[in-house]
Amino acid sequence: MKYALTLFSLLMVSFTSSANVSIITHAENTLTLSNDVIERIFLGKQKTLPSGHTIVPITMEEALEDQQTFNSTVLNKSSSQLKAYWSKLIFTGKGTPPKAVSTKDEMLELISTNPNMIGYVVGAVENHNVNVVATY
Structure with missing residues (x-):
């Protein structure tokens, strides 16, 4: 039984860590963005393409696992590092964090109906009204 739990835990870790992050935009946006540009956009350092x-x-x-996966995979930051980063920008009046949604479906709906927005999805992208501009 002990070995079965250990094997199950290892499988779950490898499954979780293999989830890919897709950066998505409106379906009409057929652009490719570098990792640096994506990072700058999500850190509030760049507001235009x-x-x-x-x-x-x-x-x-x-609090969502998808955000933690995005933070570590795309931004190379932990949730606490990102929270400290945004707290400093908010305190100094130099920035505000991105709007947050609570579900993958909400993200897909928002991005598919707004050509000026960029977001991400962890796992498969099943909505054809968005364009994947980068995958991590």
């Missing part, structure tokens, strides 16, 4: 169009990042709520 290289084309000059305004871009608004959307993230998942802080």
